[in-house]
Amino acid sequence: MGDALPHSYFSTDRLGREDKFPVWRDSVSVIYQADLTAPGDEGGFHALADGYLFGAMSQIRCRASRQHFKRDRMRIDRDGIDHYMIQLFMRGRCHARTPQGDVAIEAGDICVFDNAQTLDTTNDDFDLLALFVPRSLLAPHIKDADHRHYQCIRENNPLTRLLRTHMLELQKQAPYMTLDQGGLAVSPTIALLAAALNGNPHENESGEQAIRMAIVTMLKRYIEENIEDSALSPESVAEIFGVSRSRLYKLFQHYNGVAAYIRDRRLAHALTILTDPTQQQRKIIDVSLSVGFSSESSFIRAFRRRYGFTPSEARQAGACAYLPGGGLDKPETGLFGDREWECWIRSLQA
Structure with a gap:
């Protein structure tokens, strides 16, 4: 047994x-x-x-x-x-x-x-x-x-x-x-x-879907591994993987294109940093630059559009609201x- x-x-x-x-x-x-x-x-x-x-x-x-x-x-x-x-x-x-x-x-x-x-x-x-x-x-x-x-x-x-x-x-x-x-x-x-x-x-539809899924998974992994690289962009991804911009957009159509996907993953990475109790001393501008945004103001605007509040508000409330346990x-x-x-x-x- x-x-x-x-x-x-x-x-x-x-x-x-x-x-x-x-x-x-x-x-x-x-x-x-x-x-x-x-x-x-x-x-x-x-x-x-x-x-x-x-x-x-x-x-x-x-x-x-x-x-x-x-x-x-x-x-x-x-x-x-x-x-x-x-x-x-x-x-x-x-x-x-x-x-x-x-x-x-x-x-x-x-x-x-x-x-x-x-x-x-x-x-x-x-x-x-x-x-x-x-x-x-x-x-x-x-x-x-x-x-x-x-x-x-x-x-x-x-x-x-x-x-x-x-x-x-x-x-x-x-x-x-x-x-x-x-x-x-x-x-x-x-x-x-x-x-x-x-x-x-x-059967053919299933095979095509499997190939698409494998490609998207590979691209997502690459984006995640390079999310803090300010040079990461749809152009750089297309060049490295040898795919056209139009093909890349279709692969990420569900996410409103690869540019939107990269932006959203950068914001998610920033959210993780902001709600990490060990990183509470980091300045908002340092967080924004570390996830590839060119300025603090553009980061704050994008963050508010996605989550409905500012990075500072996320830092104050996020750790308690989203960490299991919460005291x-x-x-x-x-x-x-x-x-x-x-x-x-x-x-x-x-």
């Missing part, structure tokens, strides 16, 4: 009434800001997260009381989490607010959440399975990989039922699976996900199980 699959179990059942929601909110802050939908609900709040790590993906069963979830641009840029969360709602209802209109997700539906995009939802008391899949695993196999946020496949779709059965059985068999067996479950799960999301993808006096670990699932969410970038 090989090693068992990594398992994480978190529950608020043994916590005092005053600790239930604060401890849960702190745990889920790894990815979302959670708030109660009505004052005074703290005492009756409950939450459970019970999951397994299957190689490069994880699946977590989550049951919790009604609450509001939010993931804003500042949180996205600060944590860098970039994967899909596919949720199967077994009980409860989710109401998502989007620029294109509201989306209602009912029990039995399966919905895709792209964690590189903003989120604003209210969940009734719910019981769901959440499958976390790195973008690099799923995106090459689905059409319009950057436009799947809030895509909902309804309960009456036969492929939804097939995927539902697979996810439920995966959770049921996980306690008996070894590490190797868990790893072997990844590929068929990705294939079934792609089939459910695409319908019947054409919370945590109960003993044994009272709520463990929080290993948070580490999986942070590191799941295969």
Whole structure:
């Protein structure tokens, strides 16, 4: 017998009434800001997260009381989490607010959440399975990989039922699976996900999408490694990789072009510096120059446009608002199980 699959179990059942929601909110802050939908609900709040790590993906069963979830641009840029969360709602209802209109997700539906995009939802008391899949695993196999946020496949779709059965059985068999067996479950799960999301993808389309994804991943890595180089530009990237400006723009069309992508990654890097407690003494102008901006004023304007407040305001408020913990006096670990699932969410970038 090989090693068992990594398992994480978190529950608020043994916590005092005053600790239930604060401890849960702190745990889920790894990815979302959670708030109660009505004052005074703290005492009756409950939450459970019970999951397994299957190689490069994880699946977590989550049951919790009604609450509001939010993931804003500042949180996205600060944590860098970039994967899909596919949720199967077994009980409860989710109401998502989007620029294109509201989306209602009912029990039995399966919905895709792209964690590189903003989120604003209210969940009734719910019981769901959440499958976390790195973008690099799923995106090459689905059409319009950057436009799947809030895509909902309804309960009456036969492929939804097939995927539902697979996810439920995966959770049921996980306690008996070894590490190797868990790893072997990844590929068929990705294939079934792609089939459910695409319908019947054409092989050539899938191949072209995989090539595009590989190129974009390589370009993103290069940009990230050189984000502090003031000479980094669309022209320099095009020249180094031997691609035309028009081709480069198409590859980054979802991000409004490579110039916008470079600017946004520079701002995200600056946000990390500004909210780092060890770098509080650095001047704003030094931060702006270190991430490739030519002047402090242009940096402040760009930062305000992206996040809605100035770099100085981010420095004052960001560290408390976006760092898990935030001064919370945590109960003993044994009272709520463990929080290993948070580490999986942070590191799941295969």
